[in-house]
Amino acid sequence: MIKVTYIDHAGTAREIEVEEGVDLMDVAVDNLVPGIDGDCGGVAACATCHVHVDPAWQDKLPPMGEEEDAMLELADDRNENSRLACQLKASPELDGLILHTPIGQH
């Protein structure tokens, strides 16, 4: 099992154990994490699963695709740590990952 922690804008943390390979938007929806809607079902078409990845994890993430990069332009508070959760999959390298949900999505 891999641990992923979602922290909302108010600082509330939710630590969730997930199986390898699951998509981190699905995990958030299944576990009622606020601020992650996933309206397009995870096909990088809506940007409602925008998260800020904790900087410590930046270099462990898979590179961002062209589509994800483009869609993130729709997110209000995009920064250098922005990713779409639906494009991230749980993997052993990401065990302990921390994701912050941006304030604009609450």
Add this chain to the structure above:
Amino acid sequence: MTETAVIVGGGQAGAQAAVSLRQGGFTGRVVLIGDEPVLPYQRPPLSKTYLAGELAKERLFIKPAAFYDKINVERILGKTVSAIDSRQQVISLSSGQCLSYQHLILATGGRVRQLDCPGAGHPRVHYLRTLADVEAMQSEFTAGARMVVIGGGYVGLETAAVAVKHGLNVTLLVARPTPLGRVTSPEVGKFFEDVHRQAGVTLCCNTGVSAIEDDAGDGQVAAVVTDSGYRVLADVVVVGIGLLPNVELAESAGVACDDGITVDEYGRTSVGNIYAAGDCANHPNPIYGRRLRLESVQNAVDQGKTVAATICGKDKPYAQVPWFWSDQYDLKLQTAGINSGYDQALVRGDIASRSFAVFYLREGRLLAVDAINRPAEFVAARNILSKGLSVSAERLQDESIPAKALADQTDPLVTENTAPESAQLSAQSGVQKRSQSNAIKHDRVA
């Protein structure tokens, strides 16, 4: 007495309204009633990954049951709302049960347009709107089977793409000169026609269906007879010829309807305390200065939010740029805006490279984009439309300017439109923003 909000229709719009009511601070009862026997689910995968067998059924559901429990949304599933008494503010279910409401949200969606020709009831004829529809055709969806798809809209094209990849022999019959004729341009339609042909689909345009015959008299094989006299044998027929909005319940309660349930920018119908959202609703769109009835996830979600905000007393007029996507093969089509009434179609990029965008303009102003494997152009167009920016045709087409920079407001060439925001993009001049009479037909899915 606690207030009760009743939501009729457990689809994308109904589910969103329930969630948004709670997010907006509604503390009364929320009751979500749907005639399908399952929790609200996403329809887009039904003609894409779910049909392809690449997505588990659990992943279709918009939220898990625990979510609705947590936010205290009651669900009545597998039951139909059969009548509304708007004076007493009571709805009745087909089971005989009655429920009072203070707020009633109609999120009844639509039903497929049925094929209207002799033999249309053949057992091998299927439609694709619900999970049950997909399950009903699954046993016939096997490699080597002959499939005829009737209808060149998104649902028909996506179904054909999944089927041919799955090893079925697919014939696609399109009534118009090109596929997607109702929603896009001949350029984009022709592109998809070529793509499907290259993938091995037998595609016939300008071809209507005059009858379905039972080939051997045993209900096993359908013979699709075209208006040009061909007879195409099929182990499975999928019909995707559009959607009819479910307005009958509203109409019977005296709610005004005209190509959908007529709502204002707050999602209110003509009858007090009754609201509508999603595929069933016809709204005034300020960006285009006219009424639209849209069939898309975006619209269902955003209107669900709008009606919830209205009920929570946080009026938030609906003023969204419509957007939509469609996945076929390795192609992702993303559409922003509504192109109807365009007088100029500009291609950015090379169609042959399978990565290009077509911008639609009228009198030099952007109306819409179809972006094929060009997400940055899609995003730029959404920003241009939502912020009311003015970007010249030359700039849109100039590939030396990165797509990301097209809507960059720090660039002196990107200006805000000075003319009043509404009516500018309207097809007819002088359209009244809240006019009820100029409803236009706009089926996204067929």
